[in-house]
Amino acid sequence: MGIIRSRLFVLVPAIGLAIVFLAETAVAAGRSEPWQMWFQPAASPVMERIIEFHNFIFIIEVLIVVLVLVLMGYIIIRFNAKSNPVPSKTTHNTILEVAWTAVPLLLVIIIAVPSLKLLYYADRIEEGEMTLKVIGNQWYWSYEYPDHGAFAFDSIIIEDENLEPGQPRLLSVDNSVVLPAETNIRLLFTSADVIHNWAVPSLGLKLDAVPGRVNESWVRINSEGDYYGMCSELCGVNHGFMPVHIKAVSKADFAAWVEQAKQEFAGENSNAGVRVAKADTRVR
Amino acid sequence: MANEATAAHGSHDHHPHGWRRWLYSTNHKDIGTMYIILSIVAAIIGGAMSVLIRLELMYPGIQFITDFQFYNVLVTGHAFLMVFFVVMPAMFGGFGNWFVPLMIGAPDMAFPRMNNISFWLVAAALVLLLISAFTQGGPGTGWTVYPPLSNVEYHPGPAVDLGILSLHLAGASSILGAINLIVTIFNMRAPGMTMHRMPLFVWSILVTAFLLLLAIPVLAGGLTMLLTDRNFGTSFFETSGGGDPILWQHLFWFFGHPEVYIIIIPGFGIISQVISTFSKKPIFGYLGMAYAMVFIGFVGFVVWAHHMYTAGLDADTRAYFVAATLVIAVPTGVKIFSWLATMWGGSLEFPAPMLFACGFIFLFVMGGVTGVALANSGMDLAWHDTYFVVAHFHYVMAIAAVLSIFAGFYYWIGKMSGRQYPKTLAKIHFWMFFIGVNVLFFPQHFLGMAGMPRRIPDYPDNYWGWNYVSSIGALITSISTVLFLFIVWRTFAAGDKVPANQWGEGATTLEWTVDSPAPFHTHEVLPDMTVQAPAE
Ligand code: HEM
Ligand SMILES: [Cu+2]
Ligand SMILES: [Cu+2]
Numbered sequence A: 001m002g003i004i005r006s007r008l009f010v011l012v013p014a015i016g017l018a019i020v021f022l023a024e025t026a027v028a029a030g031r032s033e034p035w036q037m038w039f040q041p042a043a044s045p046v047m048e049r050i051i052e053f054h055n056f057i058f059i060i061e062v063l064i065v066v067l068v069l070v071l072m073g074y075i076i077i078r079f080n081a082k083s084n085p086v087p088s089k090t091t092h093n094t095i096l097e098v099a100w101t102a103v104p105l106l107l108v109i110i111i112a113v114p115s116l117k118l119l120y121y122a123d124r125i126e127e128g129e130m131t132l133k134v135i136g137n138q139w140y141w142s143y144e145y146p147d148h149g150a151f152a153f154d155s156i157i158i159e160d161e162n163l164e165p166g167q168p169r170l171l172s173v174d175n176s177v178v179l180p181a182e183t184n185i186r187l188l189f190t191s192a193d194v195i196h197n198w199a200v201p202s203l204g205l206k207l208d209a210v211p212g213r214v215n216e217s218w219v220r221i222n223s224e225g226d227y228y229g230m231c232s233e234l235c236g237v238n239h240g241f242m243p244v245h246i247k248a249v250s251k252a253d254f255a256a257w258v259e260q261a262k263q264e265f266a267g268e269n270s271n272a273g274v275r276v277a278k279a280d281t282r283v284r
Numbered sequence B: 001m002a003n004e005a006t007a008a009h010g011s012h013d014h015h016p017h018g019w020r021r022w023l024y025s026t027n028h029k030d031i032g033t034m035y036i037i038l039s040i041v042a043a044i045i046g047g048a049m050s051v052l053i054r055l056e057l058m059y060p061g062i063q064f065i066t067d068f069q070f071y072n073v074l075v076t077g078h079a080f081l082m083v084f085f086v087v088m089p090a091m092f093g094g095f096g097n098w099f100v101p102l103m104i105g106a107p108d109m110a111f112p113r114m115n116n117i118s119f120w121l122v123a124a125a126l127v128l129l130l131i132s133a134f135t136q137g138g139p140g141t142g143w144t145v146y147p148p149l150s151n152v153e154y155h156p157g158p159a160v161d162l163g164i165l166s167l168h169l170a171g172a173s174s175i176l177g178a179i180n181l182i183v184t185i186f187n188m189r190a191p192g193m194t195m196h197r198m199p200l201f202v203w204s205i206l207v208t209a210f211l212l213l214l215a216i217p218v219l220a221g222g223l224t225m226l227l228t229d230r231n232f233g234t235s236f237f238e239t240s241g242g243g244d245p246i247l248w249q250h251l252f253w254f255f256g257h258p259e260v261y262i263i264i265i266p267g268f269g270i271i272s273q274v275i276s277t278f279s280k281k282p283i284f285g286y287l288g289m290a291y292a293m294v295f296i297g298f299v300g301f302v303v304w305a306h307h308m309y310t311a312g313l314d315a316d317t318r319a320y321f322v323a324a325t326l327v328i329a330v331p332t333g334v335k336i337f338s339w340l341a342t343m344w345g346g347s348l349e350f351p352a353p354m355l356f357a358c359g360f361i362f363l364f365v366m367g368g369v370t371g372v373a374l375a376n377s378g379m380d381l382a383w384h385d386t387y388f389v390v391a392h393f394h395y396v397m398a399i400a401a402v403l404s405i406f407a408g409f410y411y412w413i414g415k416m417s418g419r420q421y422p423k424t425l426a427k428i429h430f431w432m433f434f435i436g437v438n439v440l441f442f443p444q445h446f447l448g449m450a451g452m453p454r455r456i457p458d459y460p461d462n463y464w465g466w467n468y469v470s471s472i473g474a475l476i477t478s479i480s481t482v483l484f485l486f487i488v489w490r491t492f493a494a495g496d497k498v499p500a501n502q503w504g505e506g507a508t509t510l511e512w513t514v515d516s517p518a519p520f521h522t523h524e525v526l527p528d529m530t531v532q533a534p535a536e
Helices: A002-009 A012-025 A045-078 A094-123 A251-264 B004-009 B018-023 B028-056 B068-104 B112-133 B159-187 B200-231 B245-279 B286-302 B315-327 B329-343 B352-374 B377-383 B387-417 B423-449 B461-494
Strands: A130-137 A140-145 A151-155 A177-180 A184-191 A196-200 A205-209 A215-220 A225-229 A244-249
Touching: A045 A094, A045 A215, A045 B329, A045 B352, A045 B377, A094 B315, A094 B329, A094 B377, A130 A177, A130 A196, A130 A205, A151 A251, A177 A251, A184 A196, A184 A205, A196 A225, A196 A244, A205 A215, A205 B377, A244 A251, B018 B028, B028 B068, B028 B112, B028 B387, B028 B461, B068 B112, B068 B159, B068 B200, B068 B245, B068 B387, B112 B159, B159 B200, B200 B245, B200 B286, B245 B286, B245 B329, B245 B352, B245 B387, B286 B315, B286 B329, B315 B329, B315 B377, B329 B352, B352 B377, B352 B387, B352 B423, B377 B387, B387 B423, B387 B461, B423 B461
Parallel strands: A130 A184, A177 A244
Antiparallel strands: A130 A140, A140 A151, A184 A215, A196 A205, A225 A244
16 A cells, blocks of 8 residues: 555656556456556457457547547637637538538448447357356355356455455455366356346456346457456445456366366355345445 | 517516515526526535545545445435436526526516426425435435346335435426426517527527426336335336346436436537637537437437447347447537537637637547447447446536536626626636546546446555546546635625626627626517527
């Protein structure tokens, strides 16, 4: 804390910019960096495409803002009462009006095409190699592995005072969800109580867990590592305290972990999805 | 077209005094004034709530809000206050009441008594909302009130019920106000004041009134269903009883998206008047401007599910909503370019209202381009429910609306009070506010890019930097707001008297033909507009 506060005295924008470049080159971050201004590095094909699409529309956005600012700046200098004491009476210019209707329309179409491609690409896959079921609870996530003997477990935040060195605050959980890298994974979401949202920024994942419904998405994690996220739909008192921690491992390690997990979580699988929310009111 | 009977009736200037003048008021100016005062009161409370939020988020770790339900109530209360009790009363109730009759040459509103009840309903709604916030934990649902969280299992106690009743009253008030303004605008224009000669502010209020008339009943229906789910055992939004929580989201956003245009469209109107006045030129492309608002209002009703991209809607549905939402960029572009073209060739003056108008254009363009980006369902996988969205909507609607309110305030306060605001202080106010809100909200784009979710009382330590900057911005903004309150006081306490038309040749609309302050009764003899040029 003290260290963080003392950084205050350093030039804020300079640091910010430096970090952007750092963040772009950072290896296997899986979570945000200090002063980060951009996306977390992509760790899935969906996120790669999101960033690619964004790079494209971002140029258009910047051009529009710059155009308007430059026009405004020019107008303010050129047409202020001192430099232009007699106002013109022009109130129409058909060509101009058609142009500024048609050009935005064209831009919109240019944006819509790749946008819809991305939408359908991110939506779902025909065949997953395995399925993970994600269940939202107030205020923790449960995971079920239906293709691996349907064992299940809860994943609960680690309180600040119990953190071990290296575990990021508010992102670490007792049982992280282990998944194989380089595997097409089908994801199913539901909730045992209110609406939650399972989100992992570096993987481009975000979908509501809605009680009484099953939502579907998919992910392919490019490489092994730790990927973090947080609940992204207001779900009550401890909404800020139900993180997601994915540990992506090799296929072999995943198989080994499955065997061990089957033993460890043997007692839990019967009721994971249907358990009613525990009234776990954290008081700090 | 004009109401001869009303005009003939009131050449005598007797009116009630003391508390009766206000409580029983049927005078559009007095009611407008009460709306503006209510808005300022609500802004102080709602603004204080947002400062508390920003102070809590200034550093990682819990600072002083140890009760997270209370944190959620602050977020919820801030939004409801700002939307229903600050922006809407100021623009629609306040400026709408004051200046629509003055601008179209009508002696008052069509239904003066209904006008009175509209105001007192919203005042009662404000009281109910405040009671709700302090009842048994308060409503910690966010302004979206999504069930099941808002249902009785997860929010037992009367807080959410009181909130629902508050919105019902505020909604009834808005519907009555909307009917009143629509009837006034359609029937009480002075001779020669055709629809296509109405000032754009009047057009903006007309479009807003129709949005309210069509959107609020849907909200009211949804709220009533929620109320019966909570209290009478129905299950419209409960899967276990054959209902569906997503149904609420459709109903809410069918209202909610038009609502953001209800907030910003009167702002379009104010900005058009201000820019035209201080460019000393009529608005460029008047008809395009008017119908762009009509078109925005229209399309605003068919884009609601862009707020639900991650709810689990199927891909084809989302594809439609992407396309429909992107289309809104077109009329929005028309408005921005027409404002610039109005200024082009003008003889520009930059008193405080014009500064706020230029600030408005910048914020609105910023929020507009992030809006076009957010319209893409694919991008929402990265941005939905992050601070990027918070930054976007504060730019495009919340702060842009506040800038237009300030622009309107400085533009019209001379007409309303008869006094000159302190000019230099008002410019300082603009610069402090403008810098403050940009320091406050611009870094939130970065937080959202980096993945920080909204509506959380604490965040992973790596998000600290930009949160700190953002909170500093909130402090600058709140100091500028204190300055504004001082300016208001100074204006009334020591402002010089202003003439009927304080802005000179650029101010061509009818409100500048009556004395300042505008007398209790105006346009008792209807102005004849048949020979005049369009009052754009
Ligand atoms: C100028 C001062 C303002 C400040 C400092 C401010 C600050 C904030 C903050 C900190 C949040 C919470 C974000 C979150 O946790 O998700 C928020 C949310 C919000 N604000 Fe503001 N805001 C301001 C003005 C406004 C205005 C004028 C409006 C309305 C027109 C507005 C509408 C909202 C809405 C609708 C939300 C979302 C609440 C929710 O998540 O349910 N704000 N604002
Ligand atoms: Cu949550
Ligand atoms: Cu919307």
